[in-house]
Amino acid sequence: MSDIMLFTSYEDELQRILLPQNVQINSYLEEDYNTKLIPTDTYPNNYDSYDSYLDLYDDLYENINIKEFDEKFLSDSEVNKKYCKKEKDCRFLFIYYHSGQESKANIHLKTFSHIAGILDRTMVLTNVGRSRIESCNQFPFEFYYNLNALRNLFPKVNFISQLDFENWSRNRFKKPTIQHLHLSHDDSLMPILEQVNPIIEPVTHINCFNKFDLKFDNIAKFQRISINSEVLLQVNDGNDSSTLLIKNLMDSDAEILLIKDDIGKEILTQTHSAIPYANHIIKEALRIKVALKSYVAVYWRMEGVNPKSLPECAKQLSNTLQYIREIHGISNVYLSTDYPISTELNDPFSQFSHLTEYYNQAMKILNSTTDINIYSRISFDTFGKLRNRIGNNDEFIATDGVQRILDRIVCIGADYFLSGPANCCEQLNTFIRTVINARNELSKFDDSELQNIISRW
Template sequence: MSLSQITRNSFLLICFFFLLWYISSSFYFEQKELLSNKNEETLTEVHLTSPLTLSSNTTITDDDRNPLEELNKKYCGKPTCKFLFVYSLGEQETKANLHFRSFSQLAEKLNRIMILTNVGSSRIGTCNKFPFDFYYNTNLLQKEFPNVLFKSENDFIFWLKERDQIKRKINNNDNKVIPPLSILHSSIKLHHKNTNMKTFYDNAVTNFDKHECISKFEPLMNTKDSNNSRVKYTKLFIRTTDLKTEKSRVKSSELLTKVLTIDEEILLVNGYVIFPLFPQIMPVIPYSDHILNEAQKIKDKLSSSYIGIHWRLERSTPELLPKCVQGLIKTLNKVMKEEGIKNIYLATDYPLLSSRSQSSTFKEITNYHHDAIRTLNETFKINTWVSLGGLEQLRKNDKYDKELNGSGIQGILDKLVCMNSNYFVSGPKGCSRVVSTFTKTIADERRNRIKDKDYSLLNIIDRWRIYL
């Protein structure tokens, strides 16, 4: 056999073995790929069918974790959620501000989450439709109470909703894994009518002092349905003298903390206490930036130099008002001449945008009231939050009409503008409400600023005189 034949045969043999190797390898890798794809499809199917979706944020898994505890960890940071929801505070904003601070102190003592109750119409209460941060700066509130976790009403509703979804998915006739909501509803009120009665805490009849606005949480929280909620009712009546002094509040706050240290998930409170609940009075809850900005705009429009007047007509004697307005005019002329101030800002409960007063408790407006304001306007150029275009963006939106046409956010704006005024005056007895938390808050803030060397403030507060 020649050399060329040997070479050709060797080449053919090599080609044969290479072809055999290629066919075998192709078959092996094709099978491996098919098996791999099949496994991936199987895993995908398992992944897609295993979770039982409740919402975009909540799933039930097949492991041993308690779904309610997992939900609570998400909202409350621990396996059990305990809320303090003071859903009604019976006074207007300045006093309600004080009471919300007191109940935030209680939330800290009880280690409960404090619900940021809705606001509106110069009130803090769940009947209102605006969120808490419409009035208040929640970031600064949190800094004041670093040990309290705050949640909005919307957060509370989301928790109720997801809890209810879990309950519906898991529970059946034979297996009640998720129990009904556990609720204590407590009415906490001051004995302002019977000052001799001692402070006491006791059980109360079903629905005792429960405000109808709480029904807005139905069907997620239905206090009338035992399958949804198991509710206990209690009442705490506090003697006035037990809250009037720092010393007396030590004992009463200890009692309050003791009786309300309970296991229920939700502590609902309808409160009307007038005075602070704890010995320490926390600083005023700071107002939202958008209100502070409005106050600064008004100050700028007044050339940063103005007299602030707080004239609350509600408790005035109508027949005295002609003399009251003449006394105010004399005082204004004197201050303007001596201090060289030309601008005047009036904060009042008298109607400015509509026929309704700017106080929810000021009902009877007479011709004496109309004549007094008319005389003042005819004597000076009187500026108000309305005339200076305050809260302009809110006034363009119909949903704020009710808020702005009565008592509402403008009361906070008035308060801030008067705090910033160079000179501040308010009415004497007979012309105005003298014992006013609103006026006291302004005076306290001005006193602190003067103490801190704010030389733009020329006085704390003066009351004009009437000449009989």
């Protein structure tokens, strides 16, 4: 069986992998929304809810100058021991940028965690937000992911938060040396390693390196490895690209390896396994699952579709939902969609405002389907308390970010999964591919209640 994190029965597997031991699902759902998190080695362990975790997170940033003052008299060996458990040879691997959205970047981060173990380097847990894993984002790694589960996957790898990495770099008297490696696509059949001469100022500011105290000088080494990403689809762990990459990184004596990943494909193994998500996301998915009982999940991303075809697409979907109700007796529907596709559609002065009627008409047709109940994340006021605590920013308003992760989990656990035909919806993006792979594995269990893997309406 694949090593993808799946749900034998949805609740049982989530309880086994992602929830605290000896906690029953029903009692867990009845708790207050303040989800208990497992603290990392580098965070104080005096918080027992996500709200208090956020309080701690805010406090760390607000009082960073005070903390620096308190620690500025520490020797470099003391600073190293505090943040990476070693008095010397404190070395890090920092993947500060991934070109792909969260579902791809998630898998890439797991791949590089494996490489960090090979290199005996501490893995920096890059910040997250808006479906991206990037150093400039505002939320800590654990806002999306279950760090305890990641540690279980890589028990020999030391992890550190981006915030603590920042504090380490600032408190060092002798500033750490760096090597910057850019992984980029090239049409060549063989990977190419070359030295590059970057313009330092844009590099440091565009990627928010100015908040880290790093040693960008003439000694810093900047390299590029150009890889044909299509070739990666046909190779395994012994391929030339991974061999060149790992050998190059093993030869580095820099304290910090900074990596920008523009490949979009896995460097090592071709696997669909991902880092499990944070408990507060899983809890929201369970809440929806329990409320809907049996349900059809519909993924309908309208971006890139001719708006004039949307009403007809909605009619086809409506007919399909009625057919599923008649055959399988399922009348509840969870809709994952990017509607409204843009705020510009609701702006009367926008050049796109004339398209609004097509989107609205499609939704009216869908909502009027006889004997079918349409729900979405909006229906369940997902992450309501968390939104109130953090603020109603783009992370919760947009159709990507934590909401997109939630939709993916809900789609995986649906009794029936639908996506649109070519003229109505994207065909095989990462979201759909992840759901298909997970549902395919889930269907192999004897007690699976899945009625299909994926169907097109």
